[in-house]
Amino acid sequence: MLEDLEEQPNKKDLASYSNRRALFAAMVAHFAVFLFTTFIVYTAVPGSNFFSWHPVLMTLGFVLFLTEAILMFSQQSSLIRGDRKWQVRSHWILQVLAVVCGVGGFIIIYINKADRGKQHFTTWHGLLGLIATISCAVQAVAGIGLQYPILIKKFATLAQAKVYHATFGLLNYTLITLVLNLAMWSNWAKRNISGFSWYGCIACIDILALVVMTQVTNNQLPRLRRQR
Numbered sequence: 198m199l200e201d202l203e204e205q206p207n208k209k210d211l212a213s214y215s216n217r218r219a220l221f222a223a224m225v226a227h228f229a230v231f232l233f234t235t236f237i238v239y240t241a242v243p244g245s246n247f248f249s250w251h252p253v254l255m256t257l258g259f260v261l262f263l264t265e266a267i268l269m270f271s272q273q274s275s276l277i278r279g280d281r282k283w284q285v286r287s288h289w290i291l292q293v294l295a296v297v298c299g300v301g302g303f304i305i306i307y308i309n310k311a312d313r314g315k316q317h318f319t320t321w322h323g324l325l326g327l328i329a330t331i332s333c334a335v336q337a338v339a340g341i342g343l344q345y346p347i348l349i350k351k352f353a354t355l356a357q358a359k360v361y362h363a364t365f366g367l368l369n370y371t372l373i374t375l376v377l378n379l380a381m382w383s384n385w386a387k388r389n390i391s392g393f394s395w396y397g398c399i400a401c402i403d404i405l406a407l408v409v410m411t412q413v414t415n416n417q418l419p420r421l422r423r424q425r
């Protein structure tokens with residue numbers, strides 16, 4: 198009996214094991230963000246033609262800024278060390294940058310297609326990309342309510358609003374993951390990305406989704422339990 202108890206890992210060991218695992222996952226995510234962003238910017242050669250700004254701005258917005266905005270709340274590894282106030286401030290600054298780049302990338306592809314007399318939103322990438330851009334902008338505006346709870350008092354408590362914000366954020370991130378995966382099947386990707394680097398891009402996109410989803414779920418579950 199005593200031997201059985203001694204063999205069981207104690208709570209402290211388990212906590213430090215899951216902390217180390219979360220730290221490793223966040224480090225992998227930072228690396229995937231860096232790798233994917235650098236690769237797409239390098240491959241698209243920003244400024245080489247008008248279209249090139251679409252993948253560049255979308256990657257900066259929805260991979261670099263948006264992912265880092267969410268990883269800001271990683272308890273083990275956000276790139277900025279600081280208290281909760283700092284995390285929140287960095288989160289909304291990065292979100293604003295993500296929306297600015299996303300809307301910029303959207304305007305570029307819209308004008309590019311209009312100039313060539315092409316129809317809009319005819320592919321799944323284009324259609325879901327439109328929905329993702331709009332829902333990210335809406336999500337960012339809704340986030341103002343968390344900064345100024347007086348604005349949302351009528352609709353929800355602050356604790357409820359935080360859970361809604363995280364849930365819709367997760368849905369948005371899932372949609373963006375889908376849009377990015379579909380981008381890898383576009384004619385542009387077929388012409389410019391091949392072999393090992395294509396698999397590398399897919400791996401980066403999907404690893405990021407996995408890490409972000411795990412982090413948000415783990416941060417929100419205790420909050421949900423408290424609300425019950």
Ligand code: HEM
Nearest residue numbers: 252255259306307317318320322323326327329380383385
């Ligand atoms: C590496 C990243 C990306 C690449 C290489 C890329 C590539 C392309 C290409 C080749 C097109 C033209 C063909 C089509 O209409 O499907 C396109 C259109 C479009 N993309 Fe992307 N894209 C990327 C990321 C994104 C992201 C993250 C979003 C939004 C969340 C997005 C939103 C759109 C939209 C809305 C259109 C359609 C515009 C229209 O039909 O007027 N893209 N993209």
